[in-house]
Amino acid sequence: MITLKNVTLRRGAKVLLNGVNATINPGEKVGLVGRNGAGKSSLFALLNGTLHEDGGDFYIPTQWRMAQVAQNMPETDEPATAFVVAGDTRLNDLQAELAKAEAADDGMAIAHAYTDLADAGAHDAEPRAQALILGLGFKVSELDKPVNSFSGGWRMRLQLARALMCPSDLLLLDEPTNHLDLDALVWLEAWLKRYEGTMIVISHDREFLDAVTNVTMHIDNAQITRYGGNYSKFEDLRAQQLELQQASFSKQQEKIAHLKKFIDRFKAKASKAKQAQSRVKALDRMEKIAPVLADAEFTFEFKEPQNLPNPMLAISDAAFGYRSEDGAQTTILENVSRSVLAGQRIGILGANGQGKSTLVKTIARTMAPLAGTVTEGKGLSIGYFAQQELDVLRPHENPLEHMIRLARELGPNSREPSREQDLRSYLGTFNFTGDMVKQSVGSMSGGEKARLVLAMIVWQRPNLLLLDEPTNHLDLATREALSMALNEFEGTVMLVSHDRALLRAVCDEFWMVGRGAVGPFDGDLDDYQRYLLEEAKRQRELAKLEAAADSAALKAGAALAPVATVAAATIAPVSIAASADQSSVKGQNDAKPAVDAKEQRKQDAQARQQLAERTRPLKRELEQIDKRLSALLAERTDLEQRLTQPLPPADIADLGRRLKAGHDETARLEERWLEISAELEEMGVSASA
Known part of the structure; x- marks a missing residue:
């Protein structure tokens, strides 16, 4: 088990953990929660050895294997499958040992290496890696694409797959859901439920934590409190604890007031002075129970819109997509006809790449429709939260400069004060205080950027909110604040999010974006999750059918090739012969064929x-190679089976040498098999014919 005994942990001068005692048992699934900056990631650094405790005792079993998602963006041209397979560190080490043993011609070491590789699952490493990649939302056609060909979010999914590929006793996951859509999220939950090791996860997704954890550890005021149960259970227990604490605090305050009143009343009287002094000592000794006050909870609200046009907008026979620099169009959604009414709460569902962001960007006016019309209601004011905050932020500017520019753009149409001091005060309500208003946006955290975008949106007093993954960098408390603000907003909300708790709390209807169309989704989020599982199954079946069709097409082409080749080999000489015959025999009937059918069949037979x-x-030779390869495979299986049994050292070394020899012969035969197959294909004959 993992134990912390009186552990103190600092980052610089800040004490993150102070005299902490905690235990994590083998096989537990732990959700680590707490405010941003409370020390969650620092505790991960302690667990993986990046940081060391400043006091106390920390213990983690030395034999435990650890897996963690690398936070750096991978930069490599390695194929996706190979990149994920490399996440199996045990397999990599064993393959290196095998190479070393073969170089030394150490038969015993070779035998051990082959046995260990078989135990480590070398035979099915690629299928396991591809199952992880496909589960996280990639297509079959992308399995062998270079890692660098994917966008940043998809490369981080590959980092997650690589971590899941690594055999481990302890799995550390820091915000694993940030780059996932709902279908990949549902798959990941199912995978983690089957994980047999100990898991610690940091996440701001309430439903994800509820699904995969059975213990919650809360970091607050440099202490760790352990709660049995998932996040919802933790919230219930925490609320009860705070309620009891508040009641105790209230009683204590009454007692303190009573003691102070007695002291103030009688401290000047000689007859009561001794009693008053004892009350002073009692007051000093009394344990101070901390008042239950929220630690500067981040809360905000959307101001009442200046007007509410109805309908907000109408989309008629529209096509949405992209235009390239040369004018070429890529249509993603077509025949879109929808209307948006005042007060609607619309959740936009669909897998990544289906066009959700394209729909939102077109409504937000950052992209133009390729066809059709988007008619806006009079007085429509849009507040747009882009999935990538930097789409609307300028990295080199600070929050105050953003607000000043926004005030100038809106000009006299804005009812909000626009003096610099007013803007500073306004930013302060979004936790941008002091020097933070002059800090460049490019140096800010994701959560700070998200707060700035929200501040800019609220200040504009929109009547239509377009929110594309607004919670990616928000902690649980801020997500709760956003949910409350959206529910109190009097305008219209269109929301794209993989945060199911937010979708459930805010939206009362859903649109489905997929297969090039936009339409209503008749059901709730539970229905949508079932739909995702069915759609994933349909996609797998479709991929199998496509693969079978491609294979059939290749076989058909191989079968037709010999016919075409033979025809080319026979027709050309016949044409020459016919020309010679016709030039040498004059006066014959021109309609008579130069070569009759009997002669043609004879020549065809000779060519065949x-x-x-x-x-x-x-x-x-191919047949002989196939037979020998089958024999080598059977021999290898037998040798590996014999190696699983206790044997004298000399026998183990002999088996290792025989395995090495069989491996080398197999490689030579497979290379020769490919050479012969290529030679036959050049002749127009299939190797399997």
Whole structure:
């Protein structure tokens, strides 16, 4: 188990953990929660050895294997499957040992290496890696694409797959859901439920924590409190604890007031002075129970819109997509006809890449429709939260400069004060205080950027909110504040999010974006999760059918190739012969064929016979290679089976040498098999014919 005994942990001068005692048992699934900056990631750094305790005792079993998602963006041209397979560190080490043993011609070491590789699952490493990649939302056609060809979010998914590929006793996951859509999120939950090791996860997704954890550890005021149960259970227990604490605090305050009143009343009287002094000592000794006050909870509200046009907008026979620099169009959604009314709460569902962001960007006026019309209601004011905050933020500017520019753009139409001091005060309500208003946006955290975007949106007093993944960098408390603000907002909300708790709390209807269309989704989020599982199954079946069709097409092409080749080999000489015959025989009937059908069949038969004589020895060699490869496979299986049993050292070394020899012969035969197959294909004959 993992134990912390009186552990103190600092980052610089800040004490993150102070005299903490905690235990994590093998096999537990722990949700680590607390405010941003409370020390969650620092505790992860302690667990993985990046940081060391400043006091106390920390213990983690030395034999435990640890897996963690790398936070750096991978930069490599390695194929996606190979990149994820490399996450299996045990497999990598064993393959290096095998190479070293083969270089030294150490038969015993070779035998051990082959046995260990079999135990480590070397035979199915690629299928396991591809299952992880496909589960996280990639397509079959992307399995062998270079890692660098994917966008940042998809590369981080590959980092997650790589971590899941690594065999581990302890799995550390820091915000694993940030780059996932709902279908990948549902798959990940199912995978983590089957994980047999100890898991510690940091997440701001309430439903994800509820699904995969059974213990919650809360970091607050440099202490860790352990709660049995998932996040919802923790909230209930925490609320009860705070209620009891508040009641105790109230009683204590009454007692303190009573003592102070007695002291003030009688401290000047000689007859009561001794009693008053004892009350002073009692007051000093009394344990101070901390008042239950929220630690500067981040809360905000959307101001009442200046007007509410109805309908907000109408989309008619529209096509949405992209235009390239050369004017070429890529249509993603077509035949879109929808209307948005005042007061609607619309959740936009659909897998990544289906067009959700394209729909939102077009409504937000950052992209133009390719066809059709988008008619806006009079007085429509849009507040747009982009999935990538930097789409609307300028990295080199600070929050105050953003607000000053926004005030100038709105000009006299804005009812909000625009003096610099007013803007500073306004930013302060979004926790941008002191020097933070002059800090460049490019140096801010994701959560700070998200707060700035929200501040800019609220200040504009919109009547239509377009929110594209607004919670990606928000902690649980801020997500709760956003949910409350959206529910009190009097305008219209269109929300794209993988945060199911937010979707459930805010939206009362859903649109589905997929297969090039936009339409209503008749159901709730539970229905949508079932739909995602069915859609994933449909996609897998479709991929199998496509693969089978491609294979059939290749076989058909291989079968037609010999016919075309033979025809080319026979027709050309016949044409020459016909030309010679016609030039040498004059006066004959021009309609008479130069070569009759009998002669044609004779020449075709001769060509086939010549081709068969040329390919016969090659095909015979292929058959012999196939037989030998089958025998080598059976021999290897037998040798590996014998290595699992106790044997004298000399026998183990002999088996290792035989395995190495069989491996080398297999490699030579497979190379020769490919050479012969290529030679037969050049002749227009299939290797399997």
